Amino acid sequence: MKTNIAVIQMDIAFGDPEENRKQARKKIEKAAAEGSQIIVLPELWTTGYDLSRFETIAETLDGPTHDLLRDLAAYHQVTILGSIAERDGSQFYNTLVTYDETGARVSSYRKAHLFRLMNEEKYLHSGNEKGNFQIADVPFAGVICYDIRFPEWMRTHMLDGSRALFVVAEWPKPRIDHWRNLLVSRAIENQCFVIACNRVGKDPDNTFGGHSLVIDPWGKVVAEAGSHEEILHASVDFSDVDAIRKQIPIFQDRRPGLYE
Numbered sequence: 001m002k003t004n005i006a007v008i009q010m011d012i013a014f015g016d017p018e019e020n021r022k023q024a025r026k027k028i029e030k031a032a033a034e035g036s037q038i039i040v041l042p043e044l045w046t047t048g049y050d051l052s053r054f055e056t057i058a059e060t061l062d063g064p065t066h067d068l069l070r071d072l073a074a075y076h077q078v079t080i081l082g083s084i085a086e087r088d089g090s091q092f093y094n095t096l097v098t099y100d101e102t103g104a105r106v107s108s109y110r111k112a113h114l115f116r117l118m119n120e121e122k123y124l125h126s127g128n129e130k131g132n133f134q135i136a137d138v139p140f141a142g143v144i145c146y147d148i149r150f151p152e153w154m155r156t157h158m159l160d161g162s163r164a165l166f167v168v169a170e171w172p173k174p175r176i177d178h179w180r181n182l183l184v185s186r187a188i189e190n191q192c193f194v195i196a197c198n199r200v201g202k203d204p205d206n207t208f209g210g211h212s213l214v215i216d217p218w219g220k221v222v223a224e225a226g227s228h229e230e231i232l233h234a235s236v237d238f239s240d241v242d243a244i245r246k247q248i249p250i251f252q253d254r255r256p257g258l259y260e
């Protein structure tokens, strides 16, 4: 059975959650009207990397972005995921939230590896929990941007049979070849779909590269966006993972005693 995916490769208004929610709502409604069942937004899509203003613009997980995503997911009966600036007491996190087609939040994954090149560690706390979740009994994993440079963390997510790795990002243009190569490698080595959403546009310090991707478990690029705003569509059968894991049974052949 095929699942229709929409990857919303959008620009982000710096530090302006209200404007970003307005734009994201339009794009989610368009993707849902086009028959998408899983809709992916980028990393920190409500705020961008306006980290020094998180005190003002970050929100709790029952804030206005929660209300919007819950209502859109339930109304259109779609799954929606993307990361937001989360406030929890006096601490801030970069948190990937996932809402299922009933509007229930089924996962909130706090970015585990903070990216020093963008000063994340000065403003945010890192998470310590995995980003696994299930939609309609199918296991998935979701991680954030820099996390994909840590293959051991990705593997940890894949040991429960996850069929796809969702990645949300604000990946800068100068390293877009790393983005592409890392994502293809994560798909091949874990024999899973990789569904990766990057933003486009600029903030005061960076230009972001787009090239959102959908990659199959053989490492073949099924769909790839350019470097401007677009909604990238792909239709995938998550059960394709089973045939490939049977053909080359890497999870059976692992020897964790040698390398853990």
Ligand SMILES: O=C(O)CCC(=O)C(=O)O
Pocket (backbone or CB within 6 Å): 115, 118, 144, 145, 146, 147, 149, 170, 171, 172, 175, 178
């Ligand atoms: O690893 C990289 O080159 C980019 C990572 C990044 O931009 C992020 O984690 O926000």
